[in-house]
Amino acid sequence: MKAASYGFRSLALTAIVTLGAAQTIAGSIALDQNQNTSAQKRPETAAGENLAEKARRLYAAGDYEEAIKVYEALAVREPQSVTVFINLGVAYAKTGQFSLAAKAYRRALDIDAKSFPALINLGVAEFKADIFQEAIKPLEAALRIDPSNRQAQTLLAMSHFSLRQFESAARYFEPLFKGEPANTAVQYLLGESYFRSHQQRLLEAFVQEVTKSFPDSPALHMLAGEAYERMDRINEAIQEFRAAEKTDPRLPRIHFYLGYLLWEKAEYTDAAAEFEAELASPNGEHAQAEGYLGDIARKAGDTKRAEELCKRAILKDRGVRIAHFNLAVIAAQQNRWPEAESWFLSAIDLDPNSADAYYRLAMVYRAQKKFAQHQVMMNKVKQINDAQRQSVGTALSGSAPKIQ
Numbered sequence: 001m002k003a004a005s006y007g008f009r010s011l012a013l014t015a016i017v018t019l020g021a022a023q024t025i026a027g028s029i030a031l032d033q034n035q036n037t038s039a040q041k042r043p044e045t046a047a048g049e050n051l052a053e054k055a056r057r058l059y060a061a062g063d064y065e066e067a068i069k070v071y072e073a074l075a076v077r078e079p080q081s082v083t084v085f086i087n088l089g090v091a092y093a094k095t096g097q098f099s100l101a102a103k104a105y106r107r108a109l110d111i112d113a114k115s116f117p118a119l120i121n122l123g124v125a126e127f128k129a130d131i132f133q134e135a136i137k138p139l140e141a142a143l144r145i146d147p148s149n150r151q152a153q154t155l156l157a158m159s160h161f162s163l164r165q166f167e168s169a170a171r172y173f174e175p176l177f178k179g180e181p182a183n184t185a186v187q188y189l190l191g192e193s194y195f196r197s198h199q200q201r202l203l204e205a206f207v208q209e210v211t212k213s214f215p216d217s218p219a220l221h222m223l224a225g226e227a228y229e230r231m232d233r234i235n236e237a238i239q240e241f242r243a244a245e246k247t248d249p250r251l252p253r254i255h256f257y258l259g260y261l262l263w264e265k266a267e268y269t270d271a272a273a274e275f276e277a278e279l280a281s282p283n284g285e286h287a288q289a290e291g292y293l294g295d296i297a298r299k300a301g302d303t304k305r306a307e308e309l310c311k312r313a314i315l316k317d318r319g320v321r322i323a324h325f326n327l328a329v330i331a332a333q334q335n336r337w338p339e340a341e342s343w344f345l346s347a348i349d350l351d352p353n354s355a356d357a358y359y360r361l362a363m364v365y366r367a368q369k370k371f372a373q374h375q376v377m378m379n380k381v382k383q384i385n386d387a388q389r390q391s392v393g394t395a396l397s398g399s400a401p402k403i404q
Contacts, residue, residue: 051077055087064094075107082108082115089121098129109138116145123155132159150176161189166197181210184248187219195223218244218251225257234261253278256285259292268296287317291326298326306330321350325357332364340364355384 051074058067071088078084089104105122108115119142126135136159143152157172170193176186187210194203210217225240238261245254259274271292278289294309307330310323328343344361351357362377 055091059087059091059094064091067091068095080111082112082118085111086115086118086121089118089125093121093125093128098125101125102129102134105138114141114145116142119145120149120152123152123159127155127159130162132162135159148175150179157189157193161193164196166193167199169193170197170199170202182214184217184219184251187214187217188222191219191223192226195227216247218247218254221247222251222254222257229261234265237261253285255281256289259289263292263296268299272296287313287320288322290316291320291323295322295326298330303330303333319350321347324350325360328357329360332360332367335367337364337368353384355381358384 051070055067055070055074058064058070068088068091071084071091074081074084075088085104085108089101089108092098092101092104102122102125105118105125108118109122112118119138123135123139123142126132126138136156139152139156139159143149143156146152153172153176157169157176160166160169160172170190173186173190173193177183177190180186191203191206191210194200194206207220207223210220214220221240221244225237225244228234228237228240238258241254241258241261244251245258248254255274255278259271259278262268262271262274275289275293275296278284279286279293290309290313294306294313297303297309298306306326310320310327313320313323314327324343324347328340328347331337331340331343341361341364344357344364347357348361358377358380362374362381365371365374365377
């Protein structure tokens with residue numbers, strides 16, 4: 001299948017993981033003004049009170065950079081105040097400086113290791129920075145303090161899902177589903193976690209439960225669509241994703257899924273329409289959609305638009321492999337050899353198990369009469385192709401989920 005060539009499977013993981021992240025994270029980014037600390041129990045100086053009020057006013061006005069300066073001054077004045085360091089971290093987070101936010105939250109935890117707001121916000125900061133492994137420890141600590149906290153459960157579930165730790169992810173999605181069984185995002189992610197962790201019995205029971213209570217759930221269509229896609233039954237996969245789209249047109253990433261499958265079938269006009277719809281979605285997979293639109297533009301001969309789209313995609317997310325690959329192809333077609341080599345190497349870094357970039361890079365080396373490098377790349381192509389042939393039997397022996 002073509003999916004392996006462009007890393008769609010890893011993309012699907014991260015794309016789906018983030019579909020509820022914005023709402024979850026928004027709840028945690030709030031100034032902690034009610035934290036009980038020893039620092040707050042003793043009277044502050046008038047200057048201290050003025051600084052705190054000034055910081056709050058600047059933050060409320062959206063002037064986060066100036067608020068940071070005031071909170072930093074407060075941190076010097078009140079070095080044992082948990083609240084000051086939490087609020088400093090929140091201001092940093094508002095400016096996208098998540099590593100500095102995490103540092104401030106850790107300073108708060110040095111003062112009070114059981115500060116629930118510091119633990120939650122540290123988990124959020126690491127999650128927003130895509131450092132999912134680091135997010136887990138503070139979130140687990142927060143959950144020990146408040147075992148029913150849905151925010152901690154959600155972030156833990158998504159962190160484990162992002163790390164492909166699907167059995168652990170399912171463990172945290174289960175109480176979320178129990179508390180909100182009609183939530184289609186939770187339905188999908190729990191079902192996907194069961195499927196990817198090979199928990200067939202739990203998956204079958206889950207599908208039966210959702211089918212009984214929510215027979216038209218788009219999550220069921222999404223799961224069926226992915227199952228068909230894995231079996232290379234693309235037409236049936238498209239049918240399921242269209243059914244999901246019809247049931248819930250606002251379903252995040254649905255246009256990207258459809259666009260990708262249509263792109264696989266070389267139905268580029270219809271694929272482009274879906275990718276454009278994904279770009280119009282407020283929380284859509286914009287970078288990847290632009291990358292695939294760039295690929296379609298290149299294949300249509302519109303090199304200028306292809307370059308614009310691919311470069312824009314990489315500015316948003318350097319992990320969009322198809323954008324790197326297409327920029328390399330364009331550079332090679334124009335005999336810009338060093339640039340082509342650089343882009344192909346970055347595509348290889350993003351997916352070292354796909355033969356396409358190695359082969360194209362081999363042709364770049366041959367055009368420059370660099371025969372030794374050409375042979376190294378061709379050997380790599382042969383190695384990958386041989387490995388794929390050897391794995392066919394293993395792939396076919398895997399048990400696919402039953403689709404009722």
